[in-house]
Amino acid sequence: MKNYVITIARGFGSGGREIGTKLGEEMGIPCYDRQLLTMASEQYGIDEGVFVEVDEKLRGKSIAKFLRVMPSSSVLEPREKDFVSDINIFNIQAKLIRDLAAAESCIIVGKCADHILREYDNVISLYIEAPRADCVRSIMEKMFVSEERANQLIHSTDKYRAKYYNYYTCGKVWTNPINYDLTLNSARIGRNKCVSLIKDYINIKFDGEPYPESVN
Numbered sequence: 001m002k003n004y005v006i007t008i009a010r011g012f013g014s015g016g017r018e019i020g021t022k023l024g025e026e027m028g029i030p031c032y033d034r035q036l037l038t039m040a041s042e043q044y045g046i047d048e049g050v051f052v053e054v055d056e057k058l059r060g061k062s063i064a065k066f067l068r069v070m071p072s073s074s075v076l077e078p079r080e081k082d083f084v085s086d087i088n089i090f091n092i093q094a095k096l097i098r099d100l101a102a103a104e105s106c107i108i109v110g111k112c113a114d115h116i117l118r119e120y121d122n123v124i125s126l127y128i129e130a131p132r133a134d135c136v137r138s139i140m141e142k143m144f145v146s147e148e149r150a151n152q153l154i155h156s157t158d159k160y161r162a163k164y165y166n167y168y169t170c171g172k173v174w175t176n177p178i179n180y181d182l183t184l185n186s187a188r189i190g191r192n193k194c195v196s197l198i199k200d201y202i203n204i205k206f207d208g209e210p211y212p213e214s215v216n
Contacts, residue, residue: 002122003101003103003104003105003106003122004105004122004123004124004202004206005100005101005105005106005107005108005113005117005120005122005123005124006020006023006106006107006108006123006124006125006126006198006202007107007108007109007113007114007117007123007124007125007126008020008107008108008109008110008113008126008127008128009110009113009114009125009126009127009128009165009174009179009180010109010110010127010128010129011128011129011130011135011154011158011175012135012139012153012154012157012158012161013130013134013135013136013138013139013150013153013154014128014129014130014134014135014138014186015128015130015138015186015191015194016109016126016128016186017033017109018191019128019186019191019194019195019198020033020107020109022191022192022195023107023195023198023199024106024107026195026199027105027199029104029105029106029107030104030106030107031106031107031108031109032100032106032107032108032109033108033109033110034055036093036096036097036108036111037051037052037055037093039096040089040092040093040096043092043096044075044078044092045078046083046084046089046092050084050089051089051093054086054089054090055110056110056111056160056161056164056165057160057164058086058160058163058164058167059086074091075088075091075092075095076088076091090112090168093111094112094116097111097113097116097117098116098117101117101120101122101123110161112164112165112168112169113125114179114180115165115168115169115172115179124181124182124198124201124202124205125179125180125181125182126180126181126182126183126184126198127175127177127179127180127182127183127184128183128184128186128194129175129183129184129185129186130185130186130187131185131187132151132154134186134187135150135154136150136151136154137150139153139154161174162174162175181201181205182197182198182201184197184198
C-alpha cells in the first residue's frame with residue numbers, strides 16, 4: 001500500500017483535533033486542519049482570510065439554500081468572476097485534499113474530507129463525539145470561557161458545520177454513522193485510548209500491512 005489517509009469529523013469540544021494531532025505524532029504523519037487553509041491560500045494567491053471565513057461555514061442567504069444539483073467541481077481560473085465564491089473556495093480545498101490523498105499518508109480534520117475521498121480505497125473516515133457536559137468542560141478549559149459561553153459555542157459551531165456538510169454532500173447528515181468507518185465517543189475511553197483504538201483499526205482495515213512511511 002502506497003499511503004493512506006485518516007479523515008476526522010468531530011463535534012466541537014469532543015477532542016477530534018487533539019486525537020488527530022496525537023495520532024499523527026505517534027504514526028509520524030502530518031495532521032492537516034487549519035494548515036489546509038494556509039496551503040490553499042499560498043497555492044492560489046487568495047487571502048487566507050477568505051478561506052477562514054468559509055472554513056466549514058456557509059456565507060450569505062443564497063448559498064444556504066440547498067441545491068438539488070451541485071455545480072461543477074472544477075476549480076475556476078483567477079480571471080473568472082466567481083474565483084473567490086464559496087463553491088470555488090470549497091473546490092480548491094477539495095482538490096488540495098485529493099492531491100494530498102494521492103501523494104502522502106496524512107490525517108485531515110473536517111472539511112468534508114470523508115465525502116471528498118469517499119471513492120478512495122486508502123481512506124479511513126472517523127467521527128468523534130462526546131456528551132455535551134464533557135464538551136463543555138473541554139471548551140471551558142481550553143478557551144477560558146464560562147459554561148454559558150461554552151454551550152453557545154458548541155451549539156453554533158456544530159450547527160454551521162452540519163449545514164456546511166449537508167450542503168456540500170448534497171444532503172448527507174453530518175452525524176450519520178453510515179458515513180464513517182468508526183464513530184467514537186471520546187469520553188468513554190479517553191482521547192489517548194481513542195488514538196490506540198484507531199491505530200488498531202488501521203491495522204485491521206489494511207490487513208496488517210506495515211504502516212506506510214510518511215513522505216515528509
